[in-house]
Amino acid sequence: MRKKKIVSLAILMLLLISTALFGCSSDDSSSGNSGDSGSSGDSGDSAEEKVLIFGRGGDSVSLDPIAVTDGESFKVTKNIFDTLVNFGEQDTEIHPALATEWEAAEDGLTYTFQLEEGVKFHDGTDFNAEAVVANFERWAAGDADKFPYYASMFGGFGDEEGHVIDSVTATGDYEVEFKLKRPQAPFLKNLAMSPFGIASPTAFEAAGDKFGDQPVGTGPFKFVEWKRNDSVTIEKFEDYWVEGEPKLDQVIFRSIPDNSARLNALLSGEIDLADGITPSDSETIESDENLQLFERPSMNVGYLGLTVTREPFDDPKVRQAMNYAIDKQAIVDAFFEGRADVAANPMPSVISGYNDEIDPYPYDPEKAKELLAEAGLADGFEMELYAMPVPRPYMPDGQKVAEAIQKNLADINVKAEIVSFEWATYLEKAANGEADAFLLGWTGDNGDADNFLYVLLDQDNIGSNNYTYYENQELHDLFIQAQTEVDEEVRNDLYKQAQEIIHEDAPWVPLAHSTPLLAGGKNVVNFKAHPTGSDKLASVDLE
């Protein structure tokens, strides 16, 4: 009998709770739009505040910029931290930031920076030369595991031979001197990168490994709260050193992984700005009078890599034939909705050193057949074509691009079989040289030619980012010389020569430089998408 009672009681409770739940939810629905929509917010005290909600595909890994390599982390830290020098609004020219001016010695081995005075970190600590030195000391004492980008951009740590920075000294309260072991041409560009945001020494010493959960910088916004995989909230720093900035009171980054769902959230007014808009949705946005489309200036390349260690791609003639055979313009029109430029070189034209005398190989199947015949492959051949399993800005739909290429190749009697793997597997197999031909791409870090050409095509990077196993000694010498060349014009010439060699050797079929898209409400003003993918939101406002 007792058991019976318990059961009835349990069922009764279940009913009660569920009726209550249903009751509540239907009540709320009738109260209309007060939930999430409408930028005025729904709680009385926040009605006056300007809150911008930025929807994006993934969450940050850590908010300590030096500890990470992913763009979603930099999107946030760019607004919490300032760097010594900064990129231009929509390019990668160098502008003053925490350093008001600087001087490079003739030999390129010494840089002296004058720092902005009266700047404070969010925790009240003073920003000065000591703080800059403390940051560089912290980084140089790390290892590749802790501070991966430091190693990639400055060659190593501490006493290691590759480490470019010899010493960083405070030569005055607001003057810092960098001594380098050898000249590094992109030195200033490296300093402008998000990972090298200057953090409060008091804060990182106190927080230790936990600094990524409670970041403190000098940036326009200070950290408030982070709900993992959900939202990161930052709010206006009242004592920001730039007069009149930031305009917004709060910025909230929300992760909404699915592209269509993120667009839905934008359409319903829950978010003000959405990253990762697929080209095919651009029409929906342009036809909606409440929305606007933003284009991120292109700093990427999507390409078809040809593994030069695998037959028949060991023959440059065959590689050139592939370049003639593929109709790049058709691919750009169909799968990038025209929001991309056909690529001629492995890097986009905004990067200094770009060789504009090189034209893309024209679409010419007859010429391709001739070249194949010259290579002794008049009857064609069979190959495997790797199609990217994930969408990336430089390759919105790998599968469809692969199908278009397959069709182009069939016209010159080359039978391509499309294969695909889960992303990490795909990268590993390509890095091992297991693919005949593969679709891939790259987004630049600092807008320097070295960051494209050397990283992607030099023999030093075989097994990592040089997936085609392409090597050329002459090219390698040009790259090494360019790395330490401080004269901009001479350096650009070196890169122009390099692009000619690459064009001739044709280890890639460069396909496109795409323009990644964002969308936002009409009330978002002054938003300028930065080519690096991390946007400073200090001057953005809501009307």
Add this chain to the structure above:
Amino acid sequence: MLHYIGRRILQLIPVLLGMTFIVFLIIRAIPGDPAQVILGQQASEEAIKALRTTLGLDNPWYIQYFDYLKGLVTGDLGESLRTRTPVMDEVWPYLAATIELSVFAIIIAVIIGINAGIISAWFQNSWFDYLAMIIALVGVSMPIFWLGLMNQWIFSIELGILPTTGRENVRDPVEVITNFYIIDTILTGQFDQLSTVLKHLVLPGTALATIPMAIIARMTRSSMLEVMRSDYVRTARAKGLKMFFVVYKHALKNAIIPVLTIIGLQMGLLLGGAILTETIFGWPGIGRYIYEAIGFRDYPVIQSGILIVAFIFVMINLFVDLLYSLVDPRIKYD
């Protein structure tokens, strides 16, 4: 009873152990290197090698496995390779988010599913029966992805009554205490927040409830039909009991046992299988946590995440088994 529970819990150990072993082997059999993923595409080969050593990925797999087991015994679930945080410390918010969503979904599924099943059986071959079973058939085969996006379009964009994604109004964030937002808002007395939190549950909750609801409805119907034909039901009706009491009091009690099993299994599946729903609705749950860890080859998170979900799954089933004896006193565990 206690004896039975003890024995069942002891039986769990080899099950969970076997599972950790299989998961461990599978994720190491697939190519992909966590060190490479952590350091990014720019990293040099030496750096990757050094990191592999620090992370212990250079050791033979069986040593890695025993290290992992050693940790488990001392309650250490390992440390995420990506965020460098112990899984134990970071898993709770994700787990709580998923539990809240699954419980909400299973309540919807049970209430609607069981009642639809009962009424269908009661009025067998009526228009309601046909309609309900057609809807159930559609429900079982419904692609969640499509359903979720359609619901967002209808209820958020066109009607503007429900939010598309997320757990809360981020402009007015919930103060986190337990990570169950319904409970947190009640504890802090923020009833307007409670209503927003419930609204956020509706779309993902119904999307997640669709399939279990359909399965429960079909199961209830067939189970009820069988019981309704039995002698004792006929006797009950013959002695003039109201049909409603016959169905809901006498018949349901016997018919509910197989349905309970299904509910238990479905609840377990919801916990681990909510990945799609969590992705479409931007729900920060454990499904997405594990799924993203796979992409990053974050071995400890994958292993321990699956272990936690599996543990809850078997515990729910144990609980359901115990529930049998409450519902039906003829079932005894001794």
